[in-house]
Amino acid sequence: MAIAAPLSTYRTTVKKEWVDYNHHLNDGYYLVIFSLATDAFMDQIAMDAAARESTKTTIYTLEGHINYLREVKEGEEVEVRTQLIGFDQKRFQLFHTMHVARFDGPAATSEFMLLNVDTSGEDAKSAAFREDVATKLREIMQAHSALPKPDNSGRAIALPKR
């Protein structure tokens, strides 16, 4: 089956416990939703919970960046789409966009750097991806290689220059 570019990784409805007094999705909970989309992406690269357990490997989030573009309301259905930006021996870089039906463009974008970790020993330590995981990442990267780099990828926070 062809790999979608970007992938539609996650859908949810905005829960009551995620919104502020105005019934808008609270800024912190955008990241909770994006984190669930990262979990769904992990399911697609042979890193679901069962595989993590049986192979004594897991994924750590090293770093994230988020841009808030639109307010999202309690009860709205949101969809997260995911582009694989790149990967190396033990890291991968994901770019997610959050969509609601009311808007043409995304309501938010986010980017994450993630690290493969070996949990078999006393202390967890970074490690090269298992070969089946690396194969999945190569396949998705090939499907996503024609996508342009998103505008908000690699952004740094700074006040506008005067």
Add this chain to the structure above:
Amino acid sequence: MAIAAPLSTYRTTVKKEWVDYNHHLNDGYYLVIFSLATDAFMDQIAMDAAARESTKTTIYTLEGHINYLREVKEGEEVEVRTQLIGFDQKRFQLFHTMHVARFDGPAATSEFMLLNVDTSGEDAKSAAFREDVATKLREIMQAHSALPKPDNSGRAIALPKR
């Protein structure tokens, strides 16, 4: 009273609903805690909920960046400390660090760009800070001006160069 540099803005205990199956704070919920620290900072610049309501102004989060440095456990007490990096007529840039007693350095750092918004009209629109808010920001900025720029301020996500 002297303004602390950095400010100790927020303390909480890591809740059961914030952790993963390993009883570690889930990556998305670090941002939920940092968002609560931003709310506490807003209380210190005359932008608490009552002032936002009475003056028809509010603060939008435009952008955030987070670095995950340590695992934090269910039930642990965390403290967030906050440095004001800068501000202009309508924006301010905050840098938070999250601390738990077990570690010397921070367990996570984060940075946010926030925008002052006028909610008096039909559509919310960005606006210059009220004078009392600008005065508070100036006072905190003066107290924080001797702090070094944090290492993780202004970071961009990228795979290491090979």
